[in-house]
Amino acid sequence: PRKIYFSRHGESLYNVMGYLGGDSDLSARGKQYARALPSLVATHIPNADRLTVWTSTKKRTIATAKYLPHPKVAWKALDELEAGKADGLTYEQVEERFPEDFAKRDSDKYLYRYQDGESYKDVVARLEPVIMDLERQDDILIIGHQAILRCLYAYFMNYSTERLPYLKIPLHTLIQITPGAYSCDEKRFKVDI
Numbered sequence: 001p002r003k004i005y006f007s008r009h010g011e012s013l014y015n016v017m018g019y020l021g022g023d024s025d026l027s028a029r030g031k032q033y034a035r036a037l038p039s040l041v042a043t044h045i046p047n048a049d050r051l052t053v054w055t056s057t058k059k060r061t062i063a064t065a066k067y068l069p070h071p072k073v074a075w076k077a078l079d080e081l082e083a084g085k086a087d088g089l090t091y092e093q094v095e096e097r098f099p100e101d102f103a104k105r106d107s108d109k110y111l112y113r114y115q116d117g118e119s120y121k122d123v124v125a126r127l128e129p130v131i132m133d134l135e136r137q138d139d140i141l142i143i144g145h146q147a148i149l150r151c152l153y154a155y156f157m158n159y160s161t162e163r164l165p166y167l168k169i170p171l172h173t174l175i176q177i178t179p180g181a182y183s184c185d186e187k188r189f190k191v192d193i
């Protein structure tokens with residue numbers, strides 16, 4: 001049966017500092033993940049020769065895909081949830097500068113839209129063309145961002161919009177999804193770096 005693969009980008013410099021959004025490069029650990037990815041793919045993806053890799057247009061996903069020999073497509077629609085005024089801040093700084101927003105996001109994380117930015121609901125809408133394409137194709141590996149992969153994962157695994165923004169999509173892990181008629185099967189392959 002057809003399978004879909006997801007991975008977050010390797011750890012970024014912003015991940016290390018706790019900053020939201022941005023377009024930072026990979027950290028040393030993130031670069032190690034990029035180096036490890038080709039053998040992870042070769043080990044766990046049957047027919048890896050037919051694989052196409054989709055990334056966002058951000059440096060961290062493109063750098064994570066760097067050593068993969070497969071054809072690549074960079075989608076703007078796969079860029080991370082736009083945090084607007086909170087972009088480049090830590091959660092603590094957001095709480096300090098925009099306390100009301102911070103509380104609102106906490107009370108409805110799916111619907112909350114960042115000032116000058118997006119909500120999870122906005123992201124689900126912009127991912128629609130990606131999902132349409134994904135449904136029509138075999139052998140796709142998406143190297144994406146936390147919020148984006150939560151939305152895609154929730155779509156295939158049938159998670160509610162309440163749970164979607166809290167789904168755990170860890171770094172340095174390849175997720176395999178096998179869509180079925182009623183439910184999807186999943187496997188996770190973690191790299192220890």
Ligand code: F6P
Pocket residue numbers: 015019020021022080081083145146147165
């Ligand atoms: O911290 C990494 C990150 O991808 C940020 O760029 C993004 O704003 C955030 O995660 C999304 O996660 P949450 O919706 O839980 O804040």
